[in-house]
Amino acid sequence: MKLLLALAAALLLAACDRTPALDEHELGRRVYNARCYFCHGYSGDAKTLAASYLLPPPRDFTAARTLRAAQIVAALREGRPGTAMKSFRSLLDEREMRAVAAFVEREFVREARPNTAYHTAANGWPDHQRHAAAFPFAQGRIALDAAPDSLDDAQRRGRSLYLAACISCHDRGRVEDAGPAWSARPLSYPRMGFAPGQAPAVDAVSSASVYAKHDVAPRLEGLSAAERRGEALFQANCAFCHGADGTGKNWIGQFMEPKARDLTGFDAQSMPRERLLDTIRDGLPGTSMPAWKSVLSRDEVDALAAYVVRAFFRPESR
DSSP states (O other), X not given: OHHHHHHHHHHHHHHHHHSOOHHHHHHHHHHHHHHTHHHHOTTSSXXXXXXXXXXXXXXXXXXXXXXXXXXXXXXXXXXXXXXXXXXXXXXXXXXXXXXXXXXXIIIIIIXXXXXXXXXXXXXXXTTGGGGGGGHHHHTTSSOTTOOGGGSOHHHHHHHHHHHHTGGGTOOOOOOSSSOOOOOOSOOOOOOOOOOTTSOXXXXXXXXXXXXXXXXXXXXXXXXOHHHHHHHHHIIIIIHHHHOTTSSSOSHHHHHSSSOOOOGGGOOTTTSOHHHHHHHHHHOOTTSSOOOOTTTSOHHHHHHHHHHHHHHTSOGGGO
């Protein structure tokens, strides 16, 4: 009996040596999903929007069959000269680097597992599969300028959906020629189903709720007709970057560089009305803030500014 127990213990230890502990493995997953997926893809195959802009492209881990964790750790520490891969010394500690390197080797290099996806209910995309008709256009499997008579009804509906909503983020669709004739109509964005009582988005490393609460618009009483009109304009257009609560701390606003402005940090002194109107009309050079003067009428700009001041500016300045 003692011999059998000793043998069982030895086998258990050997198994532990071969497989990373669950907590280390899941730490690696969380670090990867927070720091690495944007270029390398959630499943390590580098099929991302960012990858289409980078030369050389990010490494496809699923095709790097000889890559090992030690090499990944070295790249994390030192970066890779001549590529977009920079050192992560200032962002990750040694344990995190070892954990994410082991995760990448096991999940992607050795086993080519699918890992996870961005479009999940937790990230604000409940039942994203219902938009499957648009996926071939977002993934480049069907060219955007494919002849209409070559598409079936479902594909035509999918193409319309892609051009009406998905293209706001998936803007590198495949085309055969120079590209489709883009409409000058400003695109809104799909509301992500955020509502009180729903599971919020969470940070992939800390698991803290960080994004969903900023896509909930403030409830304001006694708005004037102009302010109510401005509210509709802001929530349909500006909230995509600035968040429904005006903080810019939603997912898109925080991914920008420079980040979307936090409108709640202004008052009438730091952002006089004329300067606010000029910013809406003319945009901000060097940022992602576009000029709206060709999209919104003068009355709409005035209404939008009135709502921003009422909803977000510090109350002592009103």
